Amino acid sequence: MAGEQDGRQGVALVTGASRGLGAVIARRLAADGWAVAVCYRSGAEQARRVVGDIRAAGGAAEAFAADVTDEAEVSGLVERVAERLGPVEVLVVNATGPQPEVAVEDLTWEAHLDQLRFFVKSPTLLLQAVLPGMKERGRGRVIQIGSDMFERALPGMSAYVAAKGAQIGLTRSWARELGRHGITVNLVAPGWIPVERHADVPAEDRAAYTAEVPLGRMGDPEDVAAAVCFLASEASGFITGERVTVNGGHTID
Numbered sequence: 001m002a003g004e005q006d007g008r009q010g011v012a013l014v015t016g017a018s019r020g021l022g023a024v025i026a027r028r029l030a031a032d033g034w035a036v037a038v039c040y041r042s043g044a045e046q047a048r049r050v051v052g053d054i055r056a057a058g059g060a061a062e063a064f065a066a067d068v069t070d071e072a073e074v075s076g077l078v079e080r081v082a083e084r085l086g087p088v089e090v091l092v093v094n095a096t097g098p099q100p101e102v103a104v105e106d107l108t109w110e111a112h113l114d115q116l117r118f119f120v121k122s123p124t125l126l127l128q129a130v131l132p133g134m135k136e137r138g139r140g141r142v143i144q145i146g147s148d149m150f151e152r153a154l155p156g157m158s159a160y161v162a163a164k165g166a167q168i169g170l171t172r173s174w175a176r177e178l179g180r181h182g183i184t185v186n187l188v189a190p191g192w193i194p195v196e197r198h199a200d201v202p203a204e205d206r207a208a209y210t211a212e213v214p215l216g217r218m219g220d221p222e223d224v225a226a227a228v229c230f231l232a233s234e235a236s237g238f239i240t241g242e243r244v245t246v247n248g249g250h251t252i253d
Contacts, residue, residue, distance in 0.1 A: 009034045010035070011081065011089055012091075013039060013081055015092065015093055017036075021190065025229075029225075030057070032233070034232070035086065036060070037062060037081040041095070069125070074129050077129070088130045088133060088140075089137070090143070092145070093144045104156075120167065123167065127174065146171075148190065149161055171185050175240040176241065184237070184239060185241065186236075188224060188227045189244065189246065190224045193223070193246075216248075227246050
């Protein structure tokens with residue numbers, strides 16, 4: 001079991017960690033001394049690769065398959081993580097689904113629910129599952145991965161934008177409710193951070209985006225991972241209910 005016995009920080013559970021931002025966050029948390037539960041719904045091979053990378057670097061990690069929008073699977077996930085690694089002290093809510101562009105004329109309630117399942121239902125289920133242990137220990141870190149899309153509000157993305165706005169509300173309300181238990185709740189809101197699924201984006205699209213970023217470059221997954229790791233650390237102990245935007249200043253008013 002990870003924890004004080006072996007000098008490690010404790011256990012961090014990262015959802016959607018087989019690829020993209022989640023994989024980089026998992027590796028960075030492990031480098032900081034956390035035993036990492038690499039959670040995935042698909043991509044078992046990629047998840048095993050992330051675990052292998054962490055172990056090769058001297059860290060501790062295990063892969064766990066689960067649908068984090070399913071109540072029974074979330075409960076079982078947290079139980080399995082506790083059995084194999086230890087109680088979850090850091091929860092990183094990163095898993096997401098497809099984000100199709102849908103014109104308002106074609107928008108359905110089901111399209112809204114598709115986004116709410118990942119950004120409202122899943123965070124709620126995950127928090128409820130880890131909360132008893134966090135309350136018992138009198139400490140915990142909950143870190144949601146949001147998006148600066150809430151400010152950018154691109155046409156055709158209203159279901160996604162609405163769900164991301166709801167995620168901000170959850171973060172703020174939970175921070176007030178859980179602070180007395182020593183639990184902080186924050187949200188990291190990346191801008192467009194290219195990962196594997198953006199491999200086919202034309203160079204001119206990247207250049208046009210970069211031209212609007214005050215820092216003059218695209219973001220890197222490590223930029224997001226650094227913010228997450230800070231919020232997971234003891235150094236952030238007096239920060240809660242905050243939204244940390246990681247986009248090079250792209251949405252400065």
